[in-house]
Amino acid sequence: MIEMKxxxxxxxxxxxxxxxxxxxISMQQxxxxxxxxxxxxxxxxxxxLCDSACPIENKIESKMFDRKAYVLRAKDVEIVxxxxxxxxxxxxxxxxxxxxxxxCGATYNxxxxxxxxxxxxxxxxxxxxxxxxxx
Numbered sequence: 001m002i003e004m005k006x007x008x009x010x011x012x013x014x015x016x017x018x019x020x021x022x023x024x025i026s027m028q029q030x031x032x033x034x035x036x037x038x039x040x041x042x043x044x045x046x047x048x049l050c051d052s053a054c055p056i057e058n059k060i061e062s063k064m065f066d067r068k069a070y071v072l073r074a075k076d077v078e079i080v081x082x083x084x085x086x087x088x089x090x091x092x093x094x095x096x097x098x099x100x101x102x103x104c105g106a107t108y109n110x111x112x113x114x115x116x117x118x119x120x121x122x123x124x125x126x127x128x129x130x131x132x133x134x135x
Contacts, residue, residue: 001039001041001044001046001048001050001051002016002025002037002039002050002051002054002057003039004036004037007030007034007036009056010036010037010056011055011056012027012034012035012036013055014027014035014037015050015053015054015055016037016050016051016053016054017037017050018053019049019050019052019053020049020050021045021047021049022043022044022045023043024039024040024041024043024044024045025037025038025039025040025050026038026040029113029114032112032113032114033108033109033112033113033114033115034114035116037050071086072086072088073086073087073088074086074087074088074090074091075091076090076091079091096120097119097120100120100121101120101121102118102119102120102121103118103119103120104116104117104118105117105118
């Protein structure tokens with residue numbers, strides 16, 4: 001059974017929620033709007049699928065992650081000048097969408113609550129709430 005002792009140990013991806021065969025895990029928003037798993041112990045069969053699906057619990061070992069930092073910048077000067085971080089996400093996102101991919105992200109609404117959004121797959125951008133289980 002997945003146990004979250006510290007919020008930093010959860011990225012809110014809903015993988016644990018999505019794989020639970022007994023629907024023992026619900027995703028609940030904290031005061032800032034971030035999603036965290038809550039396990040209803042009476043429904044849990046301790047199959048450990050949630051643990052095996054968790055990207056935090058199952059870190060990927062790769063030499064790629066041994067690097068200290070990567071620096072990327074868009075080639076388009078217009079994109080760079082209107083970006084706060086070098087503008088690399090804009091051309092990367094365009095490429096992903098042009099390949100038929102999907103982009104997921106988070107933003108704040110007017111009340112400074114986190115809103116999860118998804119774009120791509122032939123659809124316009126829309127807000128995400130429990131989308132992983134639907135897919």
